[in-house]
Amino acid sequence: MKITDIRLGYLSVPLKQPFKTALRTVNSVEDVIVKIETDTGHIGYGEAPPTGVITGDTTGAIIGAVEEHIRKRLIGLDLENFEEILLTLDKSLVHNTSTKAAVDIALYDLYGQMFNAPVYKLLGGYRKEIITDITISVDTPEKMAADSIDAVKLGYTTLKIKVGVDAEQDFRRMKAVREVVGYDVQLRIDANQGWKPKEAVRTLKAMEDSGLQVELVEQPVQAQDIEGLKFVTDQVSIPVMADESVFSPKDALMILHTRAADMINIKLMKCGGIHQALKICAMAEIYDVECMIGCMLEAKVSITAAVHLACAKKIITKIDLDGPVLCREDPVQGGAIFEHSRISLPDTAGLGFEHINGVVWKS
Known part of the structure; x- marks a missing residue:
């Protein structure tokens, strides 16, 4: 071939x-x-x-x-x-x-x-079904609370709350969401590099003291501020996840070796694909550090690849692959099957694609 x-x-x-x-x-x-x-x-x-x-x-x-x-x-x-x-x-x-x-x-x-085999089976074949969170975009506390209720009604049991715009307002956002969804729903937050280290510690400790029960916080500080990331990790009880700080296996090794974060978010678009992601998974296994599989805003082609990796590897314990369910339509025939929070894989060869509608091919 x-x-x-x-x-x-x-x-x-x-x-x-x-x-x-x-x-x-x-x-x-x-x-x-x-x-x-x-x-x-x-x-x-x-x-x-x-x-x-x-x-x-x-x-x-x-x-x-x-x-x-x-x-x-x-x-x-x-x-x-x-x-x-x-x-x-x-x-x-x-x-x-x-x-x-x-x-x-x-x-x-x-x-x-x-x-003639699904990719996830070639890579490890740990499972064929996963459960994803869904992202709640940063907005007013009232709008985010309403969006959270809608997500829970659809069956989502884990919400990823976007914050990082204003620390004091972020606390109100989280409080508003927790009040409407109760405590049977897990809340993880993503600051997208939006806080300073001391600001992150202050905000996260306020959330801890208020009993908001945050599962984890993703990339609280600037990507290049590894010392600041470690400072936050050492100061708060909420587990800290490195996202934009990890682009390559070399980045992952540095985070793992210095314990600058408690977990790592693997995104195929950051590390360069499945081949490099497998190296990060192997290092995380050695250090016994759990990983999340995440995504940018992507359609179902690259998300399906991420699903195959997640289904192949046990070390990937957190799933943030909601890109396709945020879209108004799905142009991809075949690939992973999305039923709100539940994602499963058919036993078709490769990644299982049949056709992609609406592509304008470059001549």
Whole structure:
């Protein structure tokens, strides 16, 4: 099974409502689709969201990286030499993690098809069903409380509350949500780098003292402030998760070795795909540190890849893969099956895609 071409397309999917964090507000998923064609007729699909404020990847950068650096190095390579292809992809250019992730996902899709097996079974096969949280966008306390009630009515038992805009208001946001959902629902919070270290400690301790029962806090301080991250981790009882601080296996090792955080959030778009994510999982297993599998705002192609990784590995204990359920429609035929919080995988080969509607293919 040799690679004969790599094609690119644009996919736009409107959201049910605006997605708001401390970093940005988004109204639709705008992704680049990667399609790898082979001499056997098999096709592998990948996806990359241009999330400039987090990964630095823009639509133009993703297109340019594939067309100018990756395509010419991969065409003609045989999927039987899978490790060689993945190493070639990684060395094709520096950074550009979302681009690499999209190509990596398409390659794993083909790899599974070559062995006529689902990817999650090839990677470990720990389970075939997971439960995700759902994100509550940052807004007024009243709006966030109302959105939380709606999510609980749909059967979600874990809510990821976006904060980090204003610490005092963040406390009121959390208090409002906890009051309406009660204590049978788990609340985890994501500050998206929005607090200063001492501000984070003060805010989180106030939440502890008020009995808000926060499951974990994700990336409370700036990504590069590892000392500040460790300061927060050492000062509060609420478990701290590193997200934007971890882009690579090397980043993960530094966080694990210094105990700068209690947990790690793995995102394929940050680390460059499944191949690199597996390295982070292996290190987390050695240090006995639980991982979350997370996502940007992505459609179901790349999310399905993340589901396969989560289903393969026991060390991934937290699931934040709500991207597709935030979308107004699902253009992807096949792949993971979403039933609100429950996500399951069919036993189809590769990642299980049949077709993607609405893609505008680049000539």
